[in-house]
Amino acid sequence: MATNGTTDFLDGAVPVAGDVKPDGGAPKVQEFTAPAGSAKNTELIESDVLVVGAGFSGITAIDRFRRKGMTVKCIESGDDFGGVWYWNRYPGARVDSEAPFYQLNIPEVVKTWNFSERFPDHRELRRYMAHIDKTLDLRKDTYFNARVNDCAWDEESKRWTVKTLQGHTAKAKYLVLATGLLHQTYTPDFPGLKDYKGEVYHSGAWPENWSAKGKKVGLIGAGATAVQITQEIGKEADELTVFLRRPSYCLAMKQRDMTVAEQKQLKPFLQALFKAGRESRAGFPNAPFDVGVQDVSAKEREQSFNDAWEAGGFQFQLGTYNDVAINPESNKIIYDYWRKRVCERLTDPEKQKIMAPEKAPYYFGTKRNPLEQDYYEVLNQSNVHLHDLSVAALDTFTPTGLRTADNQSHDFDAVVLATGFDSFSGSLTRMGLKNSDGVDLKDIWNSGVRTYLGLTMAGFPNCFMAYSPQAPTALSNGPTIIEAQVESIVDMIVKLESEGATKIEAKRSAEEEWKSHLDGMLDHTLFPFTDSWWNGSNIPGKKKENMSYIGGIDNYEKEVRGAMEGWRGFKVVV
Numbered sequence: 001m002a003t004n005g006t007t008d009f010l011d012g013a014v015p016v017a018g019d020v021k022p023d024g025g026a027p028k029v030q031e032f033t034a035p036a037g038s039a040k041n042t043e044l045i046e047s048d049v050l051v052v053g054a055g056f057s058g059i060t061a062i063d064r065f066r067r068k069g070m071t072v073k074c075i076e077s078g079d080d081f082g083g084v085w086y087w088n089r090y091p092g093a094r095v096d097s098e099a100p101f102y103q104l105n106i107p108e109v110v111k112t113w114n115f116s117e118r119f120p121d122h123r124e125l126r127r128y129m130a131h132i133d134k135t136l137d138l139r140k141d142t143y144f145n146a147r148v149n150d151c152a153w154d155e156e157s158k159r160w161t162v163k164t165l166q167g168h169t170a171k172a173k174y175l176v177l178a179t180g181l182l183h184q185t186y187t188p189d190f191p192g193l194k195d196y197k198g199e200v201y202h203s204g205a206w207p208e209n210w211s212a213k214g215k216k217v218g219l220i221g222a223g224a225t226a227v228q229i230t231q232e233i234g235k236e237a238d239e240l241t242v243f244l245r246r247p248s249y250c251l252a253m254k255q256r257d258m259t260v261a262e263q264k265q266l267k268p269f270l271q272a273l274f275k276a277g278r279e280s281r282a283g284f285p286n287a288p289f290d291v292g293v294q295d296v297s298a299k300e301r302e303q304s305f306n307d308a309w310e311a312g313g314f315q316f317q318l319g320t321y322n323d324v325a326i327n328p329e330s331n332k333i334i335y336d337y338w339r340k341r342v343c344e345r346l347t348d349p350e351k352q353k354i355m356a357p358e359k360a361p362y363y364f365g366t367k368r369n370p371l372e373q374d375y376y377e378v379l380n381q382s383n384v385h386l387h388d389l390s391v392a393a394l395d396t397f398t399p400t401g402l403r404t405a406d407n408q409s410h411d412f413d414a415v416v417l418a419t420g421f422d423s424f425s426g427s428l429t430r431m432g433l434k435n436s437d438g439v440d441l442k443d444i445w446n447s448g449v450r451t452y453l454g455l456t457m458a459g460f461p462n463c464f465m466a467y468s469p470q471a472p473t474a475l476s477n478g479p480t481i482i483e484a485q486v487e488s489i490v491d492m493i494v495k496l497e498s499e500g501a502t503k504i505e506a507k508r509s510a511e512e513e514w515k516s517h518l519d520g521m522l523d524h525t526l527f528p529f530t531d532s533w534w535n536g537s538n539i540p541g542k543k544k545e546n547m548s549y550i551g552g553i554d555n556y557e558k559e560v561r562g563a564m565e566g567w568r569g570f571k572v573v574v
Contacts, residue, residue, distance in 0.1 A: 042167065043168070044169055044170075044171065045073050045075075045143065045168060045169065045170035045171070046073075046170070046171050046172070047071040047072055047073040047141075047170075047172050048065070048070040048071045048072065048172060048173055048174065049061070049065050049070055049071070049072040049073075049172055049173070049174045049175075049176060049493070050072075050073055050074075050075065050160065050162055050170050050171075050172035050174070050175050050176070051065075051072060051073070051074040051075070051176045051178055052074075052075050052076075052148055052151075052162070052175070052176070052177050052178060052179055052431070053074075053075075053076060053083060053177070053178035053179045053180060054074050054076035054078070054080075054081045054082070054083065054138075054142055054144075054178075055081070055082060055083015055084055055085070055086070055178065055180055056083060056104065056467070056478055056479055056482050057083070057178030057180070057466040057467045057482045057485075057486060058074050058076065058081075058083065058178040059081060059104065059129070059132055059138060060104055060178075060466075060479075060482050060483055060486040061074075061176050061178055061466065061486050061489075061490075062074055062136075062138055062141060062142070063104075063106055063136060063138075064486055064487055064490045065490060065493075066136075068490060068494055070493070072141060073141050073142070073143070073170060073172070074138075074141055074142040074143065075142075075143050075146045075148060075162065075164065075168065075170060076142060076143065076144050076145075076146060077145070077146060077147040077148070078144065078145070079144045079145050080126070080129075080130075080144065081129040081130070081132070081133055081138065081142070082125070082126050082129045083178075083180050083183070084180055084181075084182060084183060085122050085125040085126055085129065086126065086129075087183070087204055087205070088122055088203075088204065088206075089122055089206045089208065090203045090204075090206040090225065090228070090229055091206075091212075091228070091229055091232035091233055092121075092228035092229055092231050092232040093121060093122040093225075093228060094117075094119050094120060094121040094122060094228065095119055095120055095121075095125065096119060096224065096253070096313075096314075096370065096371040097119075097283070097284075097314075097477045097478060097479075098118050098119055098284075098313050099115040099117070099118055099119070099120060099258060100115075100263070100266060100270055100273065101273070101274075101277055101283060101284055101477050101479070101480065102120070102477065102478065102479060103115075103128070103479060104132070104479050104482075104483065105271075105274045105479075105483060106132065106135075106136070108135050108136065109131065109132050109135050109136070110267070110270055111267070112131070112135060113128060113131050114258070114260050114263045114264075115128070115258055115263070116257060116258060117255060117256070117257055117258060118254070118255055118256050118257075118258055118312075118313075119253055119255050119313075119371070143168060143170075145166060146164040146165075146166050146168050147164055147165045147166065148162055148163070148164050148165075148431045148432065149163060149164060149165045149431065149432045150162070150163040150431075150432040150434075151163075151175065151431060151432055151433040151434060152434050152438070153434070153435070153436045153460070153461055153462075153463075155436060157171075158173065158461070158462070158502045158503055159171050159172060159173050160172055160173075160174075160175040160462065160463070162175065163432075173462060174462045174463075174464070174493055175462060175463045175464070176464050176465075176466065176486075176489060177428060177433075177463070177464065177465045177466070177468075178466050178467065178486075179427035179428055179431070180427055180467060181423055181424060181467050181468075181473055181474065182420075182421040182423055183421065183426065183427040184421055184422040184423075184426030184427045184430060185202050185204040185205060185420075185421055185422075186419055186420050186421050186422050186426075186538065186539060187202055187417055187419060188417075188419055188540075189540075190394065190396075190397055190402075191395070191396040191397065192396035192397035192398060192402075193397045195397060195398065195399050196397040196398065196399060196400075196401070196402070196415065197399045197400065198400070198401070198412055198413050198414050198415060199413065199414040199415070200414070200415050200416075200417065201414070201415075201416055201417065202416075202417045202419070203221075203225045203226070203229060203416065203417065203418045203419075204225075204421065211236065212233045212236045212237040212240075212414070213236050213237070214238055215237055215238060215412075215413040215414055216237065216238055216239045216240075216241075216411065216412050216413050216414075217233055217237045217239070217240050217241070217412060217413065217414050217415070217416060218240075218241050218243065218401065218402065218410060218412040218414070218415045218416070219233065219240060219241070219242045219243065219415075219416045219418060220243045220244075220394070220415065220416070220417050220418060220419060221242075221243075221244065221417070221418030221419050221420065222242065222244035222245075222246070222247055222248050222418075223248055223368060223370065223418065223420060223533075224248065224368055224370035224371075225418045225420070226242070226244075226248075226418035227248060227250055227370040227372050227375050228370075229416060229418055230242060230375060230378055230379070230384070231372065231373060231374055231375050231378050233416070234378035234379070234381060234383070234384045235378060235381075237383065238383065239383050239384075239385065240383065240384045240385070241384075241385040241386075241387055241410060241412070242379075242384070242385070242386050242387070243387045243389055243394065244354070244386070244387070244388065244389060245388075245389045245390050246361045246362065246390065247354065247355045247356065247357075247361070248367075248368070248369065248370050249335070249338055249364055249365075249369050250342075250369065250370045250371065250372040250375055250376075251309075251312075251313070251314065251316050251317060251338075251369050251370070251371050251372070252309055252310075252312050252316070252341075252371070252372065253312055253313065253371035253372055253373050254310070254311070254312020254313065255312075255373050273285060274480075277477065277480050278480060278483070278484060278553065278554070278557070279554050280552065280553065280554060281318075281472075281475075281551075281552030281553060281554060281555075282314070282318055282472075282475060282476050282477060282552065282553065283476045283477025283478075283479075283480030283481060283553055284313075284314065284318060284477055286315060286318055286319040287318075287319070288318065288319060288320060288321055288322040288324075289304070289320065289321050289322060290322060291321060291322065292321050292322060292323035292327060292330055293320075293321040293323060293324060293327070293329075293330035293333050293334060294323075294327075294329065294330055294333070295321075301321075301333070302337075304320055304321075305320065305334070305337045308320050309341060312371075313371065314369070314371075316338075317365055317369055320334070321334075324364065324365055325363075325365055325366070325525050325526055325527065326524055326525050326526065328363070328526065331360075331363050331364050331365070331526060332360065334364050334365075335360045335363075335364040338356075338364060339356045339357075339358070339360075342355070342356040342376055343356055345376040345377055345380070346376040346379055346380055347380060348379075348380055350386075351379055351380070351386055354386050354388050355376070355379060355386070362529070362530040363526040363529060363530055365526075366526050366527050366529065366530035366532070367530050367532035367533075367534060368474075368532065368533075368534070387404065387410070389404075391406075392404040392405045392406035392408070393405045395407075397415075400412075401415075402415070420533055420538055421533065422539050422542070423474075423533040423534075423536070423538075423547075424449065424468075424469035424473075424474075424536065424547045425445055425449055425469055425536075425547075426539075428441060428445075428465070428468075429441050429442035429445055430442070433460075433463075435457075435459035435460050436459055436460070436461060436505075437459065439459075441457075441460075444459070447543065448515075448543045448545050449469045449470060449543075449545065449547055450511040450512075450515065451465070451468065451469060451470045451506070451511060451514065452506035452507070452510040452511050452514050452569055452570075453470075453471075453506075453514060453559070453560050453563060453569075454468045454469060454470040454471030454473070454485070454514075454549060454556075455468065455471070455485060455488065455489060455492075455560065456504075456505065456506040456570070457505075457506055457511070458505060458506045458507060458508040458510070458511050459505065459508075460505060460506075461503040461504065461505040462503050462504060462505070463505075464489045464492075464493075465485075466482055466485045466486050466489065467481065467482050467485065468485070469547040470514065470515070470518055470547055470548070470549060471485065471548075471549050471556065472548065472549045472550070472551070472552060472553050472556050473548065474534050474547075474548050475548055475550060476553055480553060481553050481556075484553055484556070484557045484560075485560075488557065488560045488561065488564070491564070492504070492564055495564065496572070499572075499574065500574050501572050501573060501574050502573050502574065503572075503573045504567070504570050504571070504572045504573075505570065505571055506569060506570060506571075507569055507570065507571055509569075510568075510569030510570070513569070514569075518546055518548070518549055518550075519546050521549070521550050521551055522546055522550065525550070527546075527550070528546075531544070534547065534548060535547060
């Protein structure tokens with residue numbers, strides 16, 4: 001077993017689960033948060049707009065509000081910019097949206113930055129964030145190590161008061177929540193976890209400089225994060241055992257280096273590409289064919305699939321036929337092609353049964369399709385093992401590992417929990433956000449998420465959200481949908497100010513109509529048949545519901561802009 005003690009990560013020494021219990025308590029799953037701080041922060045922060053979160057959404061908000069001449073301040077729980085890329089440091093962590101589309105359309109930054117890879121990793125993305133900060137001097141308006149724990153609206157002053165665990169107090173007329181889609185880590189309540197003596201790490205809270213070399217490692221999960229971790233740890237660990245309930249349908253990433261010369265040639269066309277992305281469904285300027293899978297010959301279909309597969313990225317999912325998400329037979333055809341390509345590389349028959357079974361365990365494209373580089377080659381290795389939890393579930397952790405329902409014991413030096421996040425709503429319901437009647441959002445959303453346009457909520461005046469539930473968020477390129485939402489919010493606020501308004505909030509009837517509208521989009525599609533974090537079913541006790549606008553960024557922005565005309569669905573007080 002590995003020696004336990006503390007691990008230096010971000011803001012200092014953090015106890016590591018295991019035999020040694022530095023705090024005198026039971027072993028813990030590591031989840032890293034902002035420090036409480038040694039001194040009380042007494043400065044009063046005041047601005048027109050307060051932004052919570054300093055990832056892509058928060059950075060976009062700071063930039064766009066500044067350009068409109070408004071004062072804006074930002075509060076961030078980490079100690080630097082980056083959002084999800086500040087926290088995600090696990091082996092192999094990289095974005096699955098490709099350059100040049102995974103960047104913000106900020107002219108001063110676009111001109112002066114070049115990515116080194118088609119799909120940048122977490123280190124390069126933090127360097128990119130640092131470059132944005134240096135270029136725009138974002139830091140002068142940002143407060144780090146500030147975890148929000150209370151947000152209250154004052155009706156008399158028509159302002160929000162926001163407080164942090166570290167003692168900050170901020171007041172602003174407008175509150176913009178840029179808290180992210182996948183921030184709140186989820187750790188299942190595993191029986192016996194406290195008895196395990198080895199190391200335990202959640203993928204969303206990875207210790208620096210940790211190595212799997214010479215260790216037996218268990219990995220729980222098979223989603224996008226687990227895929228990336230497997231690709232790295234499987235090459236390093238003495239043994240790696242992956243525990244999964246169902247496989248992900250991974251697509252070929254087709255990673256490659258990008259030269260400065262080719263990006264220099266591309267820069268004159270970037271604004272046209274960004275515009276095309278904004279006018280597309282998912283933020284990439286591609287579109288499915290105007291025919292269904294079965295409307296063409298088998299030969300033509302095979303060639304189209306081959307071309308899309310070799311192009312890499314999400315082209316295979318987004319750029320082929322138009323009925324994959326609505327026609328079960330067409331869906332089966334694309335799954336069968338996917339399975340054929342996977343089994344060309346994953347040649348172990350028993351592993352094929354788990355990772356690419358003949359009968360699809362769920363419809364293709366109805367949950368996240370991760371991108372992979374050599375995932376299936378790594379799974380083929382003799383030191384990598386698979387355990388199907390749908391056949392023998394995890395029974396309990398033991399002091400040396402875990403035991404499954406088939407009474408098999410699995411001993412490990414370390415266990416990695418790639419168990420995901422409380423997506424969409426998790427970060428919003430854990431910050432003490434209260435409506436104008438003093439009711440916490442976590443209680444309001446206990447029976448289901450309610451928003452209007454994925455931007456506002458009834459009972460929360462002058463409060464806006466970006467990269468939010470009930471928007472195209474999960475089905476989109478992040479920067480593209482973020483810019484569409486943030487620029488809509490900025491234009492709303494500028495319009496309100498020009499009209500002399502003191503507050504705006506959504507009508508409850510508008511929330512209900514919006515939810516019905518989104519749910520109606522799922523009619524006659526295959527999405528409702530699959531449980532995933534897209535509908536909240538990965539969290540026990542959380543209501544399973546549609547939290548996505550599946551009509552595309554282009555149509556979504558048209559609806560948002562249309563609602564701004566005459567403030568349809570809003571209550572505006574002048």
